[in-house]
Amino acid sequence: MKQYLELLQHILDNGELKTDRTGTGTISTFGYQMRFNLQDGFPLLTTKKVHLKSIIHELLWFIKGDTNIKYLVENNVRIWNEWPYRDFKDSPDYKGETLKEFVAMIKSDETFAKKYGELGPVYGRQWRHFEGPDGRFVDQLAEVIEMIKTNPSSRRLIVNAWNPPLIPDMALPPCHMMFHFYVNNNKLSCQLYQRSADTFLGIPFNIASYALLTMMIAQVCDLEYGDFVHTLGDAHIYKDHLEQVDLQLSRDIRALPTMKINSNIKNIEQFRYEDFELVGYNPHPLIKGKVSV
Incomplete structure (x- = not known):
């Protein structure tokens, strides 16, 4: 290298x-x-x-x-955790949970993961479901x-x-x-x-x-x-x-x-x-x- x-x-x-x-x-x-x-x-x-x-x-x-980071955290991959945790800390549901506690909640709670584990339409979404201006997906x-x-x-x-x-x-x-x-x-x-x-x-x-x-x-x-x-x-x-x-x-x-x-x-x-x-x-x-x- x-x-x-x-x-x-x-x-x-x-x-x-x-x-x-x-x-x-x-x-x-x-x-x-x-x-x-x-x-x-x-x-x-x-x-x-x-x-x-x-x-x-x-x-x-x-x-x-x-x-959604749920698949990643289920496989002990931590590289995306900080970004949804940052957004969770700005939410009314945040009660001082550490990053480690946040990840544990993503892993164990499907509803919590759907709400706070989502990164938005990042890489995978664009690779497999790119949305054009006419609403057509590619x-x-x-x-x-x-x-x-x-x-x-x-x-x-x-x-x-x-x-x-x-x-x-x-x-x-x-x-x-x-x-x-x-x-x-x-x-x-x-x-x-x-x-x-x-x-x-x-x-x-x-x-x-x-x-x-x-x-x-x-x-x-x-x-x-x-x-x-x-x-x-x-x-x-x-x-x-x-x-x-x-x-x-x-x-x-x-x-x-x-x-x-x-x-x-x-x-x-x-x-x-x-x-x-x-x-x-x-x-x-x-x-x-x-x-x-």
């Missing part, structure tokens, strides 16, 4: 101090691109341990079109898979999560907002455009998630793995992550693991967590960091 460490160093060398919506402050640059050949191994960061279980469950959650993911199978030379193999009229209803507007597939020499490649890139916490997840999505779609379309290309808009390091970034940059890069996928699955909706096996992952220890909400 030399590409990722080069991104961190690029931001440190060229970034400028910038304020942000969270009030934390960042060192920020604009415009950067990384490329990962998926034939070389699964691009999961080795300079710190990355929680693959969360990545897989979140991706399956997106593919389902789900927008299953973008299903359509792009069908197009890859029937018209692989198309330049319109795109899924877009940025739906302007619905942005105010989302707990967090899409950061990884559009992805574009490309077929050549029987290989499937994917380019992601990400408008906002938290390089310490978010980017390792995003790289692995979209690499895995590309591999899954390649399998259901009977294609080989090509490249994952990651294009970033505002690429930043939060000021309270600088020590963690320095620690990562001091660590040696280790060999990439291999992702094995159940080859019997030929429908994107049939994948389950048990269909994925990571082999040969030997990362450095976890480095913790606070998420800015």
Whole structure:
């Protein structure tokens, strides 16, 4: 994952101090691109341990079109908890519950989860149920898979999560907002455009998630793995992550693991967590960091 460490160093060398919506402050640059050949191994960061279980469950959650955190918390995935908790704290039902207590209530109380676990029309909703101005809904993911199978030379193999009229209803507007597939020499490649890139916490997840999505779609379309290309808009390091970034940059890069996928699955909706096996992952220890909400 030399590409990722080069991104961190690029931001440190060229970034400028910038304020942000969270009030934390960042060192920020604009415009950067990384490329990962998926034939070389699964691009999961080795300079710190990355929680693959969360990545897989979140991706399956997106593919389902789900927008409520109940599925995630039932599988002990915590990456989206802060946003609905923030809104719950502003509600008349809030009685001083901690984040841990809030998550337990989401997990155990279906009615509470429906009321306070919803994130609005975020990623999964846009992938599977994109609403146009005429009220027509489009299953973008299903359509792009069908197009890859029937018209692989198309330049319109795109899924877009940025739906302007619905942005105010989302707990967090899409950061990884559009992805574009490309077929050549029987290989499937994917380019992601990400408008906002938290390089310490978010980017390792995003790289692995979209690499895995590309591999899954390649399998259901009977294609080989090509490249994952990651294009970033505002690429930043939060000021309270600088020590963690320095620690990562001091660590040696280790060999990439291999992702094995159940080859019997030929429908994107049939994948389950048990269909994925990571082999040969030997990362450095976890480095913790606070998420800015």
